[in-house]
Amino acid sequence: MITIKSPQDIAILKQGGKLLADILSQVAKQAVVGVKTLDLDRLAYDLIIKAGAKPAFLHYRPEGASIDYPASLCVSINDEIVHGIPSERILKTGDVVGLDLGLEYQDLFTDMAVTVVIGQASQEDKKLVSVARQALEVGIGAIKPGVTVGDIGLAIEGFVKKQGLNVVRGLAGHGVGYAPHEDPFIPNYGRAGEGEKIEPGMVLAIEPMVTAGKGAIRLLADGYTFVTKDRQRSSHFEHTVVVTKTGVEILTK
Numbered sequence: 001m002i003t004i005k006s007p008q009d010i011a012i013l014k015q016g017g018k019l020l021a022d023i024l025s026q027v028a029k030q031a032v033v034g035v036k037t038l039d040l041d042r043l044a045y046d047l048i049i050k051a052g053a054k055p056a057f058l059h060y061r062p063e064g065a066s067i068d069y070p071a072s073l074c075v076s077i078n079d080e081i082v083h084g085i086p087s088e089r090i091l092k093t094g095d096v097v098g099l100d101l102g103l104e105y106q107d108l109f110t111d112m113a114v115t116v117v118i119g120q121a122s123q124e125d126k127k128l129v130s131v132a133r134q135a136l137e138v139g140i141g142a143i144k145p146g147v148t149v150g151d152i153g154l155a156i157e158g159f160v161k162k163q164g165l166n167v168v169r170g171l172a173g174h175g176v177g178y179a180p181h182e183d184p185f186i187p188n189y190g191r192a193g194e195g196e197k198i199e200p201g202m203v204l205a206i207e208p209m210v211t212a213g214k215g216a217i218r219l220l221a222d223g224y225t226f227v228t229k230d231r232q233r234s235s236h237f238e239h240t241v242v243v244t245k246t247g248v249e250i251l252t253k
């Protein structure tokens, strides 16, 4: 079931989204050569608590997972696509690092991700990250009342393919707000006019995952980290948005 949020809910989600965007930007600034990914997780946790909010992913168990997620932040490096668990791993120059964070503020949830390249970036990685960032803009730009989930996916996929890259298949954006993950499932590919219809008051997490490879996924033994099957690098960006009467507004900014 797709939920419709009230204007009061949306006002709170906007406050939560702003907190989340500020916190993720501070965490991203600390993602530099020599930093342990666990330290980024601790920083994210501390900033969230200081802001009077709660980390949405800590101890959360998404559908299909067999253990609770053990951290606040997801840190996904190079061929890792999403849900990388923070660890003793140290960031090196050239690493492509996805940072994904969920926040609960006054019982409502927002979700956001960015990708940064540590130190010196290769031309290929610069392009990968730039295309993923633009794909998020394209996806959000396709949202207005009356379009479908398939229209959003098609816009993202079409843009990414035109740049000579691929979208990851099998992982997707989603509804968000009353829970970290809600309906609908929003793949980064689709067909025009297919899938659920978008209506005002829906709150959606749009999250293109872009790769230079073919886009097939594999789940690691830790039960969370998804990697590309062909070990190609990937980049992930995400915003939480609300559908308005005339279009869409980004909440995580």
Ligand code: MG
Pocket (backbone or CB within 6 Å): 111, 112, 173, 174, 205, 207, 238
């Ligand atoms: Mg998400």
